[in-house]
Amino acid sequence: MAAGKRVVVIGGGVGGLTAGALLAREGFEVTVLEAHVYPGGCAGTFYHKGYHFDAGATVAGGFQKGGPHQIAGALLGITWQVERIEPAWVIHLPDCAITRWGEEMRWREERAAKLPALRHFWRIQEQAAEAAWQFAARLPEYPPASLADLLRLATKIRPNLIPISPLALMSMGQLLNLLNVRDPNARAFIDAQLLISAQTTSRKANALYGAIAVDLPRVGVYHPRGGIGNIARQLAEALAAHGGRIIYRHAVTQIERRADKTFRLHTNKGNTFEADIVLANLTPWALADLLGEAAPPALQREVKTRPSTWGAFTLYLGLPSAAVPSHAEHFQIVQDLSQPLGEGNSVFISISSPHDLSRAPSGMRAVTLSTHTAIAPWWHLRQNDPEGYQERIAQYRDRLLDAAERVIPNVRSAAQLILPGTPAAFQRFTRRPLGMVGGFPFASLLNVRGPHTGIENLWLVGDSIFPGQSTAGVTAGALRVAAEVVRNAARRRLVQVAQISAPSAS
Numbered sequence: 296m297a298a299g300k301r302v303v304v305i306g307g308g309v310g311g312l313t314a315g316a317l318l319a320r321e322g323f324e325v326t327v328l329e330a331h332v333y334p335g336g337c338a339g340t341f342y343h344k345g346y347h348f349d350a351g352a353t354v355a356g357g358f359q360k361g362g363p364h365q366i367a368g369a370l371l372g373i374t375w376q377v378e379r380i381e382p383a384w385v386i387h388l389p390d391c392a393i394t395r396w397g398e399e400m401r402w403r404e405e406r407a408a409k410l411p412a413l414r415h416f417w418r419i420q421e422q423a424a425e426a427a428w429q430f431a432a433r434l435p436e437y438p439p440a441s442l443a444d445l446l447r448l449a450t451k452i453r454p455n456l457i458p459i460s461p462l463a464l465m466s467m468g469q470l471l472n473l474l475n476v477r478d479p480n481a482r483a484f485i486d487a488q489l490l491i492s493a494q495t496t497s498r499k500a501n502a503l504y505g506a507i508a509v510d511l512p513r514v515g516v517y518h519p520r521g522g523i524g525n526i527a528r529q530l531a532e533a534l535a536a537h538g539g540r541i542i543y544r545h546a547v548t549q550i551e552r553r554a555d556k557t558f559r560l561h562t563n564k565g566n567t568f569e570a571d572i573v574l575a576n577l578t579p580w581a582l583a584d585l586l587g588e589a590a591p592p593a594l595q596r597e598v599k600t601r602p603s604t605w606g607a608f609t610l611y612l613g614l615p616s617a618a619v620p621s622h623a624e625h626f627q628i629v630q631d632l633s634q635p636l637g638e639g640n641s642v643f644i645s646i647s648s649p650h651d652l653s654r655a656p657s658g659m660r661a662v663t664l665s666t667h668t669a670i671a672p673w674w675h676l677r678q679n680d681p682e683g684y685q686e687r688i689a690q691y692r693d694r695l696l697d698a699a700e701r702v703i704p705n706v707r708s709a710a711q712l713i714l715p716g717t718p719a720a721f722q723r724f725t726r727r728p729l730g731m732v733g734g735f736p737f738a739s740l741l742n743v744r745g746p747h748t749g750i751e752n753l754w755l756v757g758d759s760i761f762p763g764q765s766t767a768g769v770t771a772g773a774l775r776v777a778a779e780v781v782r783n784a785a786r787r788r789l790v791q792v793a794q795i796s797a798p799s800a801s
């Protein structure tokens with residue numbers, strides 16, 4: 296193995312596996328250390344009593360031509376086991392239901408009938424999303440960390456970005472105000488979709504990012520066969536096919552930076568792994584924990600000052616096929632327009648495909664419900680009031696089941712299995728500190744986190760870096776990090792060759 300080519304990836308989430316597999320393909324010696332017994336993290340599928348439940352993510356995008364998964368798959372030789380689904384999902388507001396068709400004419404008819412207040416919005420949104428998808432496919436060095444990044448970034452800007460550039464500097468709320476969109480249903484429709492993609496609503500979400508976020512049904516929502524975890528499983532296979540390996544049940548407990556600038560990683564099994572390059576598929580908080588006192592001051596500051604992100608409360612249901620609707624697989628329910636979204640007031644429901652018999656016992660379906668929730672009250676109760684904590688779980692379970700009643704009547708009596716998931720469960724199963732999931736809210740394009748950690752050859756991948764959450768988002772981030780690692784290695788080799796071939800001074 297050539298010097299400088301040992302890569303260890305901490306975590307087998309979609310971001311870590313994509314970056315690891317791409318580097319294995321480039322001839323790096325890649326080891327992915329995964330704490331759990333299966334890959335995928337927040338986009339994993341777990342087995343419980345005959346069901347394969349999607350743990351967090353359920354909606355897969357980015358497989359369209361030029362989409363991040365399509366690009367990574369083509370590079371890695373993966374034929375994705377996915378099928379496009381139609382409609383993408385149905386959004387239930389208190390007094391109407393809006394079907395997000397992918398098919399253009401049906402979607403135009405639906406939005407004209409149900410969301411007339413947004414008629415001017417769609418033209419701008421589609422134009423912005425088109426230009427932004429094309430830009431993203433060119434793997435921009437964003438946010439630029441050096442003059443070289445900035446110069447490379449400049450070469451990737453095309454004229455179609457210029458007319459929509461004002462959106463980069465405004466919030467989605469400001470755009471809707473400019474277009475005089477006052478209809479509460481129209482605002483709630485946009486807000487509900489922004490919350491699950493930009494992690495914030497139109498008041499704060501950046502308009503350009505938001506234009507891409509609400510574009511997902513148009514470019515395509517896909518159903519991975521066997522559950523969303525199959526994306527990570529296919530990536531793990533590609534990693535192995537390109538000579539890399541994934542080692543399960545190995546949690547990294549410490550990153551040691553050595554005097555020669557290489558790394559030694561310690562695991563909970565008492566093993567150590569040496570690396571020239573480390574990719575941390577972690578949040579900044581988790582990375583700082585593993586570095587301990589070796590964490591650079593900027594990272595230490597970041598984890599002290601950055602507001603915590605959302606957590607998730609989930610319910611996993613086993614339901615008879617006869618009890619679930621057949622006109623769509625995904626639903627988003629908003630209960631009360633006068634209340635903030637999240638905390639059970641907006642609930643995403645995903646039902647396993649009727650054609651995917653691997654997901655549930657015969658005649659049954661695996662259903663995942665989720666809502667955004669602030670993490671602090673959960674941890675406060677868990678530490679100080681165990682009874683109050685259990686009451687809170689029961690309360691959130693009821694809120695989610697009430698929302699589910701809108702599309703699955705009598706869900707309580709029909710369910711043969713109900714399993715709740717709290718932020719503590721996400722901390723345990725994905726190792727994300729305090730169960731903070733979903734990346735950072737996308738409020739400003741000028742203040743996004745890049746992959747740099749302050750330590751040479753130690754990179755972040757995953758939904759904490761641009762362009763953020765979703766399996767597609769972390770794949771775009773991974774493509775960019777892998778490209779930079781390859782470029783840096785080539786540069787180092789050039790310097791070494793120059794040093795070797797330079798005539799000695801004597």
Ligand SMILES: Cc1cc2nc3c(=O)[nH]c(=O)nc-3n(C[C@H](O)[C@H](O)[C@H](O)COP(=O)(O)OP(=O)(O)OC[C@H]3O[C@@H](n4cnc5c(N)ncnc54)[C@H](O)[C@@H]3O)c2cc1C
Binds near residue numbers: 336355548
């Ligand atoms: C409830 C919920 C719903 C969502 N819905 C969607 C959706 O519908 N569509 C969508 O695209 N996205 C959705 N997302 C977001 C999406 O799941 C994430 O953005 C994405 O999967 C994060 O990938 P990641 O690469 O950051 O890794 P993670 O998913 O965070 O995985 C990290 C991996 O690293 C491992 N790990 C962590 N620490 C260590 C350690 N010290 N040593 C070894 N291994 C370690 C973990 O076990 C885990 O497997 C949802 C998320 C949640 C929580």
